[in-house]
Amino acid sequence: xxxxxxxxxxxxxxxxxxxxxxxxxxxxxxxxxxxxxxxxxxxxxxxxxxxxxxxxxxxxxxxxxxxxxxxxxxxxxxxxxxxxxxxxxxxxxxxxxxxxxxxxxxxxxxxxxxxxxxxxxxxxxxxxxxxxxxxxxxxxxxxxxxxxxxxxxxxxxxxxxxxxxxxxxxxxxxxxxxxxxxxxxxxxxxxxxxxxxxxxxxxxxxxxxxxxxxxxxxxxxxxxxxxxxxxxxxxxxxxxxxxxxxxxxxxxxxxxxxxxxxxxxxxxxxxxxxxxxxxxxxxxxxxxxxxxxxxxxxxxxxxxxxxxxxxxxxxxxxxxxxxxxxxxxxxxxxxxxxxxxxxxxxxxxxxxxxxxxxxxxxxxxxxxxxxx
Numbered sequence: 338x339x340x341x342x343x344x345x346x347x348x349x350x351x352x353x354x355x356x357x358x359x360x361x362x363x364x365x366x367x368x369x370x371x372x373x374x375x376x377x378x379x380x381x382x383x384x385x386x387x388x389x390x391x392x393x394x395x396x397x398x399x400x401x402x403x404x405x406x407x408x409x410x411x412x413x414x415x416x417x418x419x420x421x422x423x424x425x426x427x428x429x430x431x432x433x434x435x436x437x438x439x440x441x442x443x444x445x446x447x448x449x450x451x452x453x454x455x456x457x458x459x460x461x462x463x464x465x466x467x468x469x470x471x472x473x474x475x476x477x478x479x480x481x482x483x484x485x486x487x488x489x490x491x492x493x494x495x496x497x498x499x500x501x502x503x504x505x506x507x508x509x510x511x512x513x514x515x516x517x518x519x520x521x522x523x524x525x526x527x528x529x530x531x532x533x534x535x536x537x538x539x540x541x542x543x544x545x546x547x548x549x550x551x552x553x554x555x556x557x558x559x560x561x562x563x564x565x566x567x568x569x570x571x572x573x574x575x576x577x578x579x580x581x582x583x584x585x586x587x588x589x590x591x592x593x594x595x596x597x598x599x600x601x602x603x604x605x606x607x608x609x610x611x612x613x614x615x616x617x618x619x620x621x622x623x624x625x626x627x628x629x630x631x632x633x634x635x636x637x638x639x640x641x642x643x644x645x646x647x648x649x650x651x652x653x654x655x656x657x658x659x660x661x662x663x664x665x666x667x668x669x670x671x672x673x674x675x676x677x678x679x680x681x682x683x684x685x686x687x688x689x690x691x692x693x694x695x696x697x698x699x700x701x702x703x704x705x706x707x708x709x
Contacts, residue, residue: 338548338549339363339592340360340372341375342550343551345556349596351595355595356385356389358591358595360385360389360396362584362591363551364394367580368395368396368563368580369397370396371397372421373385373386373389373417375402375408376411377402377403377407377411386415397419399420399421399459399461400417401420401421401423404422404423404442404445404446405445406452409422409452412453412458413453413458418458419489420453420460420461422449422450422461422463423463424465425464425465426442426464426470428470443481446478446482450462450482450488451485451486453487460488461488461490461491461522462492463494464494465496466496467494468493469499476515479516488519490521490546491519492524493521493524493544494525495532495535496526497528498529498531499528500535502535505535509538509539509542509543509544510542513542513543521544521546522544522546522548523535523536523546523547523561525560526558526560527553527559527561532553533566536566537566537569537570537574547561549561551563551564551592552607554596562606563580564642565606568606568637572636582641583640585606585643586644587643607642612635612639612645612647613647614634614648615649615651615655616654616656617654617655617656617658619634620655622634623647623649624658649662649663650693651663652687652694653683653687655683655687657676657680660680661676663699663703664676664703667696667703679707682706686698
């Protein structure tokens with residue numbers, strides 16, 4: 338959903354070339370389906386959707402649409418295989434946010450999903466604010482759409498990211514019981530940081546599709562991040578869904594270059610500093626374990642996600658083994674006592690500059706001390 342829900346993050350704007358570049362990267366990574374955009378929004382959005390729909394580059398290409406026939410017509414014109422169709426699904430949002438009569442949401446959903454099906458599109462019904470709705474009311478809405486309209490898939494939409502993992506289990510089981518023959522999709526947001534855990538919980542209960550974005554970009558706190566979810570499945574649950582995880586870091590760097598967004602250096606999976614080890618004891622583990630036993634120190638091998646190999650860096654938190662390692666790297670020999678003096682000087686330097694020390698800065702500091 339990077340091209341549609343992802344772009345809804347405040348301040349982000351993708352032009353035509355940006356979207357094509359992102360879509361190509363997603364395809365290279367093996368993503369199964371791309372939600373290419375909402376053709377009714379603008380001519381540029383329609384052009385992107387049409388261009389991606391005509392390509393035979395791996396992923397299925399879907400459009401996004403409101404439950405309105407005119408929106409569906411634009412999706413049909415773009416040539417996509419399927420359409421994700423949204424409708425407000427909590428009575429309070431329909432009445433307060435949209436100022437609609439409740440029956441209007443039902444009627445529009447039935448009319449537009451029927452039309453989409455008649456045009457040969459796969460239809461994923463997408464009830465907005467699903468998890469905060471009165472459960473009986475929204476189930477009745479979905480049931481009517483399934484019987485009087487059409488639905489090939491149903492998105493379980495946690496628009497505000499407000500569902501706990503304990504409630505998620507009950508929620509999915511309830512939907513599976515009521516709609517046993519409809520594939521379910523997980524569309525969760527990260528407002529309370531629960532999206533990844535909820536997605537994995539939903540999958541464990543039978544949900545089949547993850548709706549996610551690169552680095553979790555999206556409305557407010559964003560959507561479920563693809564990288565973290567895929568890596569959790571692969572490494573914690575031994576479930577490989579065919580995504581080329583080594584593309585994650587390059588893809589994140591590409592998105593950062595396109596958007597200019599600030600990516601925290603410690604962001605899971607793709608942060609620049611994840612595999613830089615400053616803490617003395619951890620650096621000792623790293624140096625002692627070497628490449629063969631790397632996962633004694635790291636949760637997974639950095640190369641799995643396109644990251645550089647872990648390295649012991651120099652800063653205020655460094656220990657004596659890092660100093661000795663760096664001295665050896667620069668072919669500087671000294672006593673343990675002198676090496677400890679260098680370490681104390683490094684720590685003082687780190688407190689003053691509040692950053693890591695470069696190799697050249699360390700060489701200059703150590704050379705000055707060892708020459709005296």
